[in-house]
Every structure is written in C-alpha cells, then in structure tokens.
Amino acid sequence: MGVAVMKLRNPPVNSLSLECLTEFTISLEKLENDKSIRGVILTSECPGIFSAGLDLLEMYGRNPAHYAEYWKNVQELWLRLYTSNMILVSAINGASPAGGCLLALCCDYRVMADNPKYTIGLNESLLGIVAPFWFKDMYVNTIGHREAERALQLGTLFSPAEALKVGVVDEVVPEDQVHSKARSVMTKWLAIPDHSRQLTKNMMRKATADNLIKQREADIQNFTSFISKDSIQKSLHMYLEKLKQKKG
Numbered sequence: 001m002g003v004a005v006m007k008l009r010n011p012p013v014n015s016l017s018l019e020c021l022t023e024f025t026i027s028l029e030k031l032e033n034d035k036s037i038r039g040v041i042l043t044s045e046c047p048g049i050f051s052a053g054l055d056l057l058e059m060y061g062r063n064p065a066h067y068a069e070y071w072k073n074v075q076e077l078w079l080r081l082y083t084s085n086m087i088l089v090s091a092i093n094g095a096s097p098a099g100g101c102l103l104a105l106c107c108d109y110r111v112m113a114d115n116p117k118y119t120i121g122l123n124e125s126l127l128g129i130v131a132p133f134w135f136k137d138m139y140v141n142t143i144g145h146r147e148a149e150r151a152l153q154l155g156t157l158f159s160p161a162e163a164l165k166v167g168v169v170d171e172v173v174p175e176d177q178v179h180s181k182a183r184s185v186m187t188k189w190l191a192i193p194d195h196s197r198q199l200t201k202n203m204m205r206k207a208t209a210d211n212l213i214k215q216r217e218a219d220i221q222n223f224t225s226f227i228s229k230d231s232i233q234k235s236l237h238m239y240l241e242k243l244k245q246k247k248g
C-alpha cells in the first residue's frame with residue numbers, strides 16, 4: 001500500500017550520532033523521491049528504546065567545527081521530517097527523551113506502547129542545556145503554550161498515560177499492538193487524497209519550518225557557542241557520569 005517502515009538501529013540506545021543522522025536524512029530523501037511511497041511508519045529496532053535523542057558524545061569534548069557540522073545535520077533532518085509530504089506515523093516502542101521525542105513530534109500521528117518504563121518528553125533542561133526555539137515551537141504546536149512552558153522548564157519525561165493526557169502522543173496501546181495500531185492509523189490517513197492532505201499539512205507547519213530556515217546559520221552559531229561553553233561542557237560531563245553511575 002505504498003508504506004515504508006523505517007526502523008532506527010543504532011545500538012545500544014539509538015542515539016542520533018552524526019552518521020546516524022546523515023543516514024536517516026538520506027533514507028528519508030530517497031523515500032520522499034519514490035512516488036510509490038505515501039507513508040512511513042517510524043519505529044525502533046532497539047528493545048525498549050525508541051531513541052535516546054541527540055548523541056551526547058557529538059556535543060561533548062569536540063571542537064567548534066564539529067559542533068557546527070553536527071548541528072547543521074540535526075537541522076537538516078528536522079526540516080526533512082517536519083515538512084515531509086509523506087504521512088508519518090511513529091510507533092514509539094521505547095524510551096523517547098529529547099531528540100527522540102523530537103523525531104516523534106515531527107510525525108503526523110504518534111502511537112506509544114503502554115509501558116510505564118518508557119518515557120517521552122523534551123528533558124533538555126535536566127541536562128543543563130536548553131531546547132532550541134524550533135524544538136520549543138513544535139512542542140507548543142503540539143501541546144499548547146502553557147503545557148510546553150511547564151514541561152520545558154521542568155524537563156518533564158512523561159509516562160505513556162501522562163503523554164496521552166497532555167497530547168504529546170495521540171494514542172497509547174498495549175506494547176504488542178503498537179505496530180498493528182500504527183498500520184491501521186496509516187490506513188485511515190491513506191484514505192485522504194494526498195494533494196489536500198499535503199497542502200493542509202504545509203499550511204499548518206510552514207511558518208514553524210520557515211522560522212528556522214530564515215535563521216539557520218545564526219542558529220548554528222548560537223548552538224556552537226552555547227555548547228562550547230565550559231559551564232555547558234561541565235553539565236554534559238556530569239550528566240554522562242550520572243548515566244554511567246546508574247549502571248552501578
């Protein structure tokens with residue numbers, strides 16, 4: 001029925017390394033150019049993890065040129081996903097913090113597995129970093145200003161039930177039904193004529209995407225100088241240490 005399933009596979013936690021981002025963007029571009037494909041189901045092949053978000057090791061202990069290159073690719077993937085003409089449905093079958101949540105938010109519909117161990121949200125502030133304006137814009141578009149304001153400041157990671165309540169996801173289903181539900185949602189969306197659905201999607205999303213497009217270079221500069229700061233590098237170091245210690 002012209003539907004592709006994209007499975008994220010970058011063990012152990014599907015972090016979005018530079019290589020992973022680049023491959024993702026290229027695959028998406030290929031699908032976008034394949035006229036037989038009308039929809040994509042985005043999911044993960046890593047057990048229990050949808051995506052751990054941006055790769056912290058791409059943002060820690062590197063040089064400014066690397067940070068700039070990395071951020072350019074983060075922007076590129078986001079723009080492609082967010083403005084895709086295809087129907088995107090995410091089958092969120094695991095934890096989905098920060099950049100993982102960002103991927104899901106780009107989709108037209110989000111189905112999440114009902115497992116309280118899996119959380120989702122833009123938790124950047126917990127890491128001592130700040131979600132950029134275009135992450136924030138997409139969050140506001142999805143859950144509204146007040147909820148986004150609170151969740152961004154607190155770095156809230158929502159359980160599936162909370163995520164459903166606040167509107168971060170559209171549906172929560174038993175874990176073994178995530179993929180079948182994503183497929184049935186896709187069938188419903190495929191019944192809408194592409195041209196009217198695409199024009200409507202574009203109308204809803206263009207201003208948000210344009211907001212980044214018009215200041216991409218400044219956003220790269222801003223990211224590079226922010227992430228290069230000693231205080232921010234120190235925060236990332238502490239967060240990485242915390243992740244290590246969690247293992248015991």
Ligand SMILES: CCCCCCC/C=C/C(=O)SCCNC(=O)CCNC(=O)[C@H](O)C(C)(C)COP(=O)(O)OP(=O)(O)OC[C@H]1O[C@@H](n2cnc3c(N)ncnc32)[C@H](O)[C@@H]1OP(=O)(O)O
Pocket residue numbers: 012013015049051052053054055056057095097098099100123124127129130131132222223226227240243244246247
């Ligand atoms: C002006 C602009 C400002 C900057 C804006 C930047 C926007 C940033 C967006 C982001 O996405 S930042 C990343 C946020 N991600 C997280 O906070 C998730 C952190 N990870 C976890 O919470 C957990 O790892 C997990 C995903 C819930 C999985 O838990 P699990 O117990 O299954 O695995 P772990 O033992 O914790 O991890 C295994 C292994 O993977 C490493 N790792 C985890 N997450 C990342 C990551 N995002 N990037 C790189 N590496 C990651 C973790 O350290 C472990 O490594 P080892 O100890 O095995 O070496």
